[in-house]
Amino acid sequence: MTKNQGKAIEMKKIMSDMDLELMDLTDLDIDIDVIEDGKTFEENALKKAYTYHKATGLPCIADDSGLEVDYLKGAPGVYTARYAGDSATDQENIMKLLREMESAPEDQRNARFVCAIAFVLADGTAIITRGVCDGKIAHEMRGSNGFGYDPVFYVPEYNMTFAELDDMVKNRISHRAKALEQMKKYIKKLDVML
Ligand SMILES: O=c1nc[nH]c2c1ncn2[C@H]1C[C@H](O)[C@@H](COP(=O)(O)OP(=O)(O)OP(=O)(O)O)O1
Numbered sequence: 001m002t003k004n005q006g007k008a009i010e011m012k013k014i015m016s017d018m019d020l021e022l023m024d025l026t027d028l029d030i031d032i033d034v035i036e037d038g039k040t041f042e043e044n045a046l047k048k049a050y051t052y053h054k055a056t057g058l059p060c061i062a063d064d065s066g067l068e069v070d071y072l073k074g075a076p077g078v079y080t081a082r083y084a085g086d087s088a089t090d091q092e093n094i095m096k097l098l099r100e101m102e103s104a105p106e107d108q109r110n111a112r113f114v115c116a117i118a119f120v121l122a123d124g125t126a127i128i129t130r131g132v133c134d135g136k137i138a139h140e141m142r143g144s145n146g147f148g149y150d151p152v153f154y155v156p157e158y159n160m161t162f163a164e165l166d167d168m169v170k171n172r173i174s175h176r177a178k179a180l181e182q183m184k185k186y187i188k189k190l191d192v193m194l
């Protein structure tokens, strides 16, 4: 359950080996805004999943994610989507990040993507998982795959940004993949029909 099509595509792919049908807010034609005022990714993910569960009566899964940059003392964090302002585009957010990082030397560009996944079951109980992916903030945009900050999130192990990586690879190593893989384990243990 997300408004972000980039996320929705990844979530569906990562969950495709599960015996369940994932529908996003566009599929369901739902237009409810959740005010993301939590102090943590977990709080926001839970609020989203719970709000959409209440609205639909369905089990709901939600993602809240963002970037933590060491040089910026953990910013933008939960403000990642609105880093350059409330209705900022990905491009504007990236430009602000590159500007803020202009004077950061190579060894101070470490960052991580964090993803909290909340799953609210039909009966209203919730499960929350978290995934992290370490990397660095690049000096310029590279690649055209993915969404959001992908062109400036550099993964040293592959010498590529998220936007240069094949989606199969990103969906194996990303923060979202890790959080969802953990969630799958919980879902498999659940003795209920979803
Ligand atoms: O894999 C990723 N690759 C690139 N960028 C990413 C990724 N994962 C999160 N991000 C960025 C996008 C957005 O700027 C913020 C998440 O904000 P966040 O509020 O969780 O999502 P959103 O507002 O886009 O959609 P929604 O709240 O409906 O799920 O972090």
Ligand SMILES: [Mg+2]
Pocket: 036, 081
């Ligand atoms: Mg959001």
